[in-house]
Amino acid sequence: MSKNLSEVLFSQKNNAKETSTLIANSSSKKHQRLEQSMFDGQQSVGWYRLLKLLQWSWQGIDIIDCYEVMAKISASSNKRSDPNLLDTVVGFRSGNWNYEWSKKAMSYQKKANQFMQAGEQQKAQQSFYLASQLYSVASYPHLKGDEYSIQAQTLAVSNYRQSFTQNNSTLLKEIQVPFQGKHVTTFLHLPNDDEIHPVVIVSAGIDSLQCDLLPLFEKYLKPAGIAMLTVDMPGVGFSNHLKLTQDTSHLHQAILHYIDEIPWVDQSRVALMGMRMGGNALNRLGYVEPQRVKAVVSVGAAVASIFDDVKRFNQLPVMTLDCLANRMQLRQSDASYLYQYCVPFSLVKQGLLGRKKVKTPCLSIGHSGDLMCSEQDLKLMGRISYESEAKIIDKAPIFDSYLITLEYSAQWLAKHLQE
Template sequence: MQDQVSENLSERLFSKVRKIQETSTISNSAETMDEPCGEQVLIEGVCSNAWYRVLRRTYWIWQGADPIELEEVLSRIATGEGERSHPDKLDTLKGYAPGNWIYEFSQLAGEYLKKGRDLEEAQMPDAARNAYLLAARYYSLASYPHLKGDELAEQAQVQGNLAYRDAGRLMPVALRELKIPFRDKEICGYLHLPSDEHTVPVVMVSGSIDSLQIDFYRFYEQYLAPNGIGMLTLDMPGIGHSSQFPLVQDTSRLHQAALHYLRDEVPWVDNQRIGMVGVRLGGNVAARLAYLEPMHLKAIACIGPGLNQFFVESPLFNQAPPMLRASLANRLGADAKDWALLQPQCQIFSLKRQGLVGVTKTRVPILSIGHKRDFICPESDIRTLASSSHYGKALVLDKLPVMQVFDRALRETCDWLKLHFNI
């Protein structure tokens, strides 16, 4: 019966959207894409002129995707037959059909969702949980880069969250979904606990403007849970469960509300040991919160955060590849076609311009991590952020491959939290 319900839901979600707007045309109405020539290596992955999306193979595999399955899907997308929104971009095939990015990853996700149902019915909860997590992983990939108004992607997000909740029922401590009141609306967050028999330290985690909160389970499972640290994931403004909240200068307003809710309303949380980990724009949120809530945050870690220079220096801003441009424009309700007009608008996100980072100091311990070759968070921003805390530390990485760097960043982050949580 559950299988039938899931299949019927999938049919309802996707049957009427075969000719819907293709992802690369959302928030970018330009007929051609202004982009750097050749292959551009970012700390998250590779931006190639042949693909609209930034391919983060190593990162996706680390998150749980099977490398063989991943390459098979990418191959089907690359060889898909049909009209593309941008003929030179392999992943821009129109319509919900074979070769379309969302279609291919959703098909694979659906297989794992069904497998999870079958395994759960066979009384194999651990295997079922892993299948559900893979379903959530592939639905998240189907939705990537999670643009508001991308109807196919939004349906994949719905499915991904359902699969994640199914996995959550079978976790060692059941996943808890928090509904946090905020201005007559609700902020949705997923709370993972290593134990519900006593209070535990908790870290809020948020990513970039092209990631979902269901993308961070591996960080919890491998790094936080073994050290007795809980995790509350939150979507950034304009994304996923937080898509109803626009991205504005006060980037941290949702997380500030979540912080107060954790302190005052959640009985499993040690309210004297709450921290935050932010990646990319999530790092902007974490740093901002360190100034606004110095008495309530125990420590933060920022990984490759967008802080200042990317927003105020045109040469850096213009290095953004097409997908990142569309993602940023999407959160602002703008069109990436007008990129030159966006840069002045985005200067409001500079924490230096806001009179915070590099201007005053906070007592919240800040771990600032970045890569020497990162245009979004140059080395000077990394060091400026660390020096903006009375108890700051900078870690500037300069080696590839990316995942070795990323693994070190996460290990350093976990050690930093343990140090300041007195674990």
């Protein structure tokens, strides 16, 4: 990676559109939903973005760095596209979300290069990794057409790759999967390349990049000897040229079939794991390809209630509505307009969830008060097959319980992948 890559990317014109103005949204911008979500982050008055502090900490980012960056954004006196929203400073300059997070990322990238030159590989690896995570936050929520976001994504990926050149204990393979006349880049993480491994195909939500998912592998899947193949959802990251449609599993189905071409994994032992819309796609794939899938884990999956109940849908945060519209290649995200396009995402309305049973076991994880994945959704997923189950978190602190459940998920996957 060129040391000057960040300078080249961010030295361009300073008139890119501010993130929150990319998608037209009228009445929806006026509402606020002030509650903590385990999966989406906290929607706070004065912020356009959902603040994923617990998630970012889980990814390895120092919470002190988070508060430092957010303080600089808050204190900025530069022009904002919306005076009532702190993270809407226009232009790549002091106070702009992308600028402040990228600046922090650059400091870790600089340290990483210094460690690498000094031959301190472990420290270099950790610094490159932290730089990648900070650049990912700088890019967040990764809207297509957001110039500075795309530049930060480039740096997130390049630092992520560089971190693996300094680390001999974890192997990263980039798998180019042919799809619709092009190729989609996926990341295959291997415990080692000495043997063939069972593999879990993993996708997060429509506001996440696949480089955000390494702790899932390092802490839970790798110790169980399971490989992890990550893929960005349509409209995000390496899949940003694709449109999100009601056939949410189309890309993942192509990847599932391409597993046969990957020499390091066992195509007869493939499981799926998805969060939010990733859970929608991979649950759907479990229905479509039950003969190829050994097990499915869904985390807070958006599969039914949020698309079946317009009142629930209308409560979605503005940023989430913008992400949905952006991935579907729509120009506006007003809730009343967007809802009609999202109804077909319901796996209930597609005649799958609650109506069709498969042999593939499903573990559904969520909490009882979640807007996007109701308790009823969790129970429906827990009845997909005889061996399926639902883990409903109802005790605080929710995020801590969620981490414990991830460990249970790895054990559950290992059990089903060994059968």
